[in-house]
Amino acid sequence: MKQVGAKNSSYGVETFGLKGLKSIYWNQSEPALYEYAISRGEAEIAANGPLVADTGVHTGRSPKDKFVVRDAETADSVWWDNNAEMSSEHFDLLLADFRKHAEGMDLFAQDLYGGAEKDYQLPVRVYTEYAWHSLFIRNMLLRPTAEDLASFAPDMTIIDLPSFKADPARHGCRGETVIACDLSRKIVLIGGTSYAGEMKKSVFTFLNYLLPPQGVMSMHCSANVGEARDTAVFFGLSGTGKTTLSADPSRTLVGDDEHGWGKTGVFNFEGGCYAKTIKLSAEAEPEIFSTTQRFGTVLENVVLDENRVPDFDDGSKTENTRAAYPIHFISNASPTGCAPMPKTIIMLTADAFGVMPPIARLTPAEAMYHFLSGYTAKVAGTEKGVTEPQATFSTCFGAPFLPRHPSEYGNLLRDLIAEHNVDCWLVNTGWTGGAYGVGERMPIKATRALLQAALKGSLRTAEFRTDANFGFAVPVNVPGVDTAILDPRGTWEDKTAYDAQASKLVQMFINNFGTFEDHVDSTVRAAAPTLQSAAE
Ligand SMILES: Nc1ncnc2c1ncn2[C@@H]1O[C@H](COP(=O)(O)OP(=O)(O)O)[C@@H](O)[C@H]1O
Ligand SMILES: C=C(OP(=O)(O)O)C(=O)O
Ligand SMILES: [Mn+2]
Numbered sequence: 001m002k003q004v005g006a007k008n009s010s011y012g013v014e015t016f017g018l019k020g021l022k023s024i025y026w027n028q029s030e031p032a033l034y035e036y037a038i039s040r041g042e043a044e045i046a047a048n049g050p051l052v053a054d055t056g057v058h059t060g061r062s063p064k065d066k067f068v069v070r071d072a073e074t075a076d077s078v079w080w081d082n083n084a085e086m087s088s089e090h091f092d093l094l095l096a097d098f099r100k101h102a103e104g105m106d107l108f109a110q111d112l113y114g115g116a117e118k119d120y121q122l123p124v125r126v127y128t129e130y131a132w133h134s135l136f137i138r139n140m141l142l143r144p145t146a147e148d149l150a151s152f153a154p155d156m157t158i159i160d161l162p163s164f165k166a167d168p169a170r171h172g173c174r175g176e177t178v179i180a181c182d183l184s185r186k187i188v189l190i191g192g193t194s195y196a197g198e199m200k201k202s203v204f205t206f207l208n209y210l211l212p213p214q215g216v217m218s219m220h221c222s223a224n225v226g227e228a229r230d231t232a233v234f235f236g237l238s239g240t241g242k243t244t245l246s247a248d249p250s251r252t253l254v255g256d257d258e259h260g261w262g263k264t265g266v267f268n269f270e271g272g273c274y275a276k277t278i279k280l281s282a283e284a285e286p287e288i289f290s291t292t293q294r295f296g297t298v299l300e301n302v303v304l305d306e307n308r309v310p311d312f313d314d315g316s317k318t319e320n321t322r323a324a325y326p327i328h329f330i331s332n333a334s335p336t337g338c339a340p341m342p343k344t345i346i347m348l349t350a351d352a353f354g355v356m357p358p359i360a361r362l363t364p365a366e367a368m369y370h371f372l373s374g375y376t377a378k379v380a381g382t383e384k385g386v387t388e389p390q391a392t393f394s395t396c397f398g399a400p401f402l403p404r405h406p407s408e409y410g411n412l413l414r415d416l417i418a419e420h421n422v423d424c425w426l427v428n429t430g431w432t433g434g435a436y437g438v439g440e441r442m443p444i445k446a447t448r449a450l451l452q453a454a455l456k457g458s459l460r461t462a463e464f465r466t467d468a469n470f471g472f473a474v475p476v477n478v479p480g481v482d483t484a485i486l487d488p489r490g491t492w493e494d495k496t497a498y499d500a501q502a503s504k505l506v507q508m509f510i511n512n513f514g515t516f517e518d519h520v521d522s523t524v525r526a527a528a529p530t531l532q533s534a535a536e
Helices: 030-039 088-102 131-140 146-150 197-210 242-246 286-291 364-373 406-420 444-456 495-519 522-526
Strands: 002-004 023-026 051-053 066-070 084-087 106-114 122-128 156-161 178-182 187-191 217-219 221-225 231-236 252-255 259-262 265-268 272-276 298-300 322-326 342-349 359-362 375-378 390-393 423-428 464-466 473-475
Touching: 030 051, 030 131, 051 131, 066 088, 084 088, 088 156, 088 178, 088 187, 106 131, 106 197, 122 131, 122 197, 131 197, 131 272, 131 298, 131 322, 156 197, 178 197, 187 197, 197 217, 217 406, 221 242, 221 259, 231 242, 231 265, 242 252, 242 272, 242 342, 242 444, 252 265, 272 286, 286 322, 342 364, 342 375, 342 406, 342 444, 359 364, 364 406, 364 423, 364 495, 364 522, 375 495, 390 495, 406 495, 423 444
Parallel strands: 002 023, 023 106, 051 298, 066 084, 066 178, 122 156, 156 187, 231 342, 342 423
Antiparallel strands: 106 122, 178 187, 217 259, 221 231, 221 252, 259 265, 272 322, 298 322, 359 423, 359 473, 375 390, 464 473
């Protein structure tokens, strides 16, 4: 077997039981991976330099094809209501078949870290069939220094073979696509899909399993820091605004998607960003737009015109077009990925019903209630089969990535909010003036102005009203924001229709929260919305 780039003994010949490979390319650089990706016909180069690849059938995550191995250790630690199980026997068969499938292949390997905080860092070795997947994960995780690389010892291993087709009868999965996670042996097998986000979210899933027992709150959130060293974290499900809203020229970017909150503060799990690029414009999102105009960025499922210029308005392949780039492509990104304790928590709810106000202040009990509820929308394209926004309750705003029971994350957050006296806000990046299909998407400018007021503290002294349905405090006017938009009921033509939709949503919250009742105290239960009697 030819080994390109092997530097020392840790790159053993039979790496991880991968015997009979044709060749293996270790920790290749961006230019080298460009050449391999182009020469192997995997990708093409866009105007100004990004590498562009298509992912075929799978243009978003396949949550129904994700499995977790149930063994003696995970039987009691994994939240099985939310994680499909696979037996160790099936996993062993799958691993053996992955190794067999890899025989004779060229593989690419990257040695990277998950977690910027050294105390909690997860060394990950990622074997990929595609050179462009090797560049993607190299962009997304943390790249070791040459010194660290010399002694790199992997703790977690990912084998990513899109051309592998799983067999449900033999492997105990659902179809040809499989994302199998063995949390005890720290191995992930990804087959039958070319969507690169599966690799990134597998690392996130492992950190969500490994960190809480160490007292670290793992979060599906972005984070940035103001001049006053005031860290803000933005929780949100896929496509709801974490990346967009954390890219703010007046605040240092810490990370766009996945963070830990430990004894020393907040730290990014990753070393790159994975931005949605549908309808991306230089006007609305200049920082992110600039990353799509340079060598090293990977564009996923983006359509190019005849001059290889990306057409970000073209969602013909998927609404979930993406750009994956190293975080230092954002000019004011933190060089360390670490930040002080949060001063503000923002929970992004993309309300497809147009009922939620653009912003609401949350008491600690309301923050817990909404964190566990995780009301938002699955935005078009982020999951297989989601073609328009679907109202959903994704607990902790990241249910597809949670191996543990939500109460483990909720209790950690509850204690951290109390210990650090954190301000909490609920921000609707979804619809206003009516539900999806009638109303319009919340203007990004309005959201940014509201966030500016919340983060600068001026909102704290604003005048508030109490929302009739949810009971939380809503500002009645905010400088720079159209006052009308602050009252969602007022933005609807038909107020009766608004009230009816709001009641339906309240009932959905009540129905959903039943599963958490026994895990929270009475103050959190009291933070639930109440059905308005028709008379009121
Ligand atoms: N008011 C808004 N706030 C944030 N994003 C918005 C808003 N309105 C529309 N969007 C769009 O929603 C998408 C959010 O994507 P992104 O920030 O990548 O989500 P996430 O990082 O949570 O996965 C972007 O395409 C952005 O342009
Ligand atoms: C990459 C993903 O996460 P997010 O959309 O939250 O960035 C994803 O959900 O596939
Ligand atoms: Mn994101």
